Amino acid sequence: MSSSPIPEKIEDIEIRLLLDALYFKYHYDFRNYAMASIKRRLKQAREQLGFKTFSAMQESLLHEPLMLPRILGYLTVQVSEMFRDPSYFRAIRENVIPHLRTYPSLKVWIAGCSNGEELYSFAILFCEEGLLERTLFYATDINEDALHAAEAGIFGLDRIQLFTENHRKSGGHSSLSDYYQAAYGRASFDKNLRQRVVFSDHSLVTDSAFAEVQLISCRNVLIYFDRDLQDRALGLFKDSLARKGFLGLGAKESLRFSKHSGAFTDFVREEKIYQRRRE
Template sequence: MNGDPGSEKVEDIEIRLLLEAIYSQYHYDFRSYAMASIKRRLRQAREHLGFPTFSAMQESLLRDPALLPRLLGYLTVQVSEMFRDPSYFRALREKVVPHLRTYPSLKVWVAGCSTGEELYSLAILFREEGLEERTIFYATDINQDALHAAEAGIFGVDRIPLFTENHRKSGGKSSLSDYYQAAYGRVAFDKTLRRNVVFSDHSLVTDAVFGEMQLISCRNVMIYFDRALQDRALGLFRDSLARKGFLGLGAKESLRFSKHADAFADFVREERIYQRRFE
């Protein structure tokens, strides 16, 4: 935009109408996402997809469902890495796993799993700690293309040095290369890592509780939500956790200002790992 206040106001109206249209037509709800983030991503989409205005984008989207997956690629953030923030995974390994060992069976929810980096990190960690066989992982996202990529488990070979270093720093008990095969500039992670994984479309904005979990990991997702939507998601996590179950958030996320804060106790405060209070 040219910085003119009138143009900015028109753009804001167009964006609100576009988000309303996406929700009404396709039931994807971005209306409570942080506006600054949504606006930035929609401007990228408009430019790359070749629309002169958001109104033109809306008109096309309402008539052409094939445009939706392309737009979702901009609206949902697909930036991650395996064992991102290794100290978080080390804390899971050293502090949370001893508690999880006491359960005969485990359910783990990776909410907002993107293209699967965090899921594979947890699957490898659980295998190394001897918990994989008793665990069902639920990997959910609203972006179907991201879910398909997660299920494929294929990543560029150029990303592997960082993944490997993160795995080592997280306290990995083996070589990351034990879990993948490399060919033609890509690596494919062992499909046995997915044998206990359920991949599913699930929205933290509109969908409900679907199981009782011992661990929920939802990292760097809620930073894109406004306060009301953060509260909804945290309420969903509260209701989805078994008593004394664990919730892991991203490094820039917190329960502190949520109306659900009293339902959780700090477990590893510096790593944003919380435990559902026993009530």
């Protein structure tokens, strides 16, 4: 006799308790992420990890430390590509870089760096524009496995054709192949691109402002947060940006309804690039 399906309300309670366990034991806080997205990812985790209920998954999380990275792998989105949305990088190159050239030294924060695609895109862009040597990059994420992958700078060769086309469309001045070596089905990116990179575990949910920077790029992260959490993250960005610094968000993200919107002006509106007001 097959067991009857668990009512949705019960599942919602189980999910809330699982997220509480994740926070109180490991200090990863997903409690104010958009519930529909969290529920979808946890259902995928439950099915693929072989648990019948979220309660069973919670018990394993509490008592088996090796379960933490496995569940985090589902909760943190690690899907990206180099020079994703090439028009965004073209706008950075043509509109933002001229302002950044006026600084003797630069700090750039890539928030939610995932496996490093966005970081290497910026490093290559800054190299092409002659700014790499005077720039310190902060690459942050809450997923330690993703940070290790970003630091390694190795991507599958099957992705390079897309990366190369994106780079060309972004206004790249060189060939992407100048920045990696190919072997055994993998592309290993030049270590010089990450010589001035600080890789760090940082949560937009629980941690404080990171550093004073001239540019923050945080794309396709806020869409997974509820409104209060979006405001918290945008407040961190506001506090971290130097006056007249720049903030880049994802195509589906906006400052429009945030309580921090008054601290920014539209800089390249169609690419969701904003500038911190002087006051």
